Amino acid sequence: MSKKTNERPIFPFTSIVGQEEIFKKLSLILNVIDPKIGGVMIMGDRGTGKSTIVRALVDLLPPIEVIENDLYNSDPYDKELMSDEALEKIKNNEKISIIQIKTPMVDLPLGATEDRVCGTIDIEKAISEGKKAFEPGLLAQANRGILYVDEVNLLDDHLVDVLLDSAASGWNTVEREGISICHPAKFILIGSGNPEEGELRPQLLDRFGMHAQIKTLKEPNLRVKIVQQRELFERNPKEFNLKYQDEQNKLIEKIVTARKNLKNITIKYEILEKISQICSELNVDGLRGDMVTSRAAKALAAFENRLEVTPKDIFTVISLCLRHRLRKDPLQSIDSGVQVQTKFKQVFNYN
Incomplete structure (x- = not known):
């Protein structure tokens, strides 16, 4: 069984052109094959398609199996990637339903607070009812998927530190008033930004596995091709995606095989x-x-x-x-x- 969602069409990854794109695409593909590389930071001028290519990446990822109604995308077969709630159900021999979903991709908004990212603990409920009342955040949603932060260089350093810690450890820990909650948060961290608006501090930048820098294309023929591609996509997204379906499928197959090998x-x-x-x-x-x-x-x-x-x-x-x-x-x-x-x-x- 799988979840059905009404999603807006995504510009196909294989249709993105330009020599400069090769390194940007390669850095993303390699992180998908081995997430332990540590994510990628993509810096480039305004309008160079940074967000487009990142959002196109998720279509190359195979669907994942999760425990139904679990807020952390818990892996039904790996206890290291399960939430406490899922582990409790298994311990009590409760029947769990397994469904298939598209690999999650979460956009982190620039103005997000730490509570929105990490989740919040309802202290009052925890004290009065004696339960760990936790409202999961974006890190829980991104578990086993991709977390994308546009303009990451404008994000508060402390928040970037939190993201990098979770990406490296695969866990998110929230502590409030002596109450501690820990849940799996294993994701590929992708950041993008415009170098004119400043870089991350060297200490934070070092913790991104790879760094791709993209400049505006100068060749008129390539610029025209990109404009034409975009117009064709906007005119009929379904038809445009069908045109690249074979290439997309071949690339997906290569990625799946590479992961296994x-x-x-x-x-x-x-x-x-x-x-x-x-x-x-x-x-x-x-x-x-x-x-x-x-x-x-x-x-x-x-x-x-x-x-x-x-x-x-x-x-x-x-x-x-x-x-x-x-x-x-x-x-x-x-x-x-x-x-x-x-x-x-x-x-x-x-x-």
């Missing part, structure tokens, strides 16, 4: 050593850069249906994984990727 991908020690050498020589703080680069390269190999990571895989992903980790001064601009690629070519002796 990810555990079988190997990466040679010498390559791992060279990744760490690049991070060290670029003065990248911590080990996140090393880990994210190897994870992203494995996801790319899986996506291309190979079993071993090659230097070319590293070259493809390393700028996306490291460029935002080079900035030490909040006023400094983010590297375009040239510095990372130059260092890669030196270390790997790659032409």
Whole structure:
């Protein structure tokens, strides 16, 4: 059984054009294959389609099975991804109904409060009735899906910190007046913003797995094509989506296969050593850069249906994984990727 929803048509992911889009699309696809990469921050000029491509991503994700009427999208087969309520039902041998839903995608509004994001505890009810009266927030809705924050660079730093903590741990904890509630919140965090309005602090930016930077297209023929694509979509969304259905299905199949094969991908020690050498020589703080680069390269190999990571895989992903980790001064601009690629070519002796 599945939920039926009346949804507005979404611009198909495979119809989005432009050379600059390749890296933006790749960063999103790799995070879908391996959410442990840690999400992606997409920075770009106004009107470069950041929101369009993120919202198109959800159509590439297979549906998920959840426990019916559960507010946390609890996985009926994995206790680590179940809410306390679901675990209680299973413990009491209550019958649970399983349904299939579309992978959730939650938009976090810019003016959202911490209570709206994390959820609230009704202290009065908890004291008077002795129950943990909890109203789940956006993190509960996003569990096992995607949480998208547009203009994340304008969000309060504390709130960004909360999102990053939940994305990294897979859990959300709310504490009020000595009462503590914890629930699964495993999601892919995607942020976007306009660099003219400022970047995140380096400490927060470092916690995003990947960083894609998109500039306005200059080629007139591509600009015309994008305008025409949009007009065709708006004129008849259903017909436009049908035109790309085969391409969408092929991409979905590749992603599903890559997810299954990810555990079988190997990466040679010498390559791992060279990744760490690049991070060290670029003065990248911590080990996140090393880990994210190897994870992203494995996801790319899986996506291309190979079993071993090659230097070319590293070259493809390393700028996306490291460029935002080079900035030490909040006023400094983010590297375009040239510095990372130059260092890669030196270390790997790659032409």
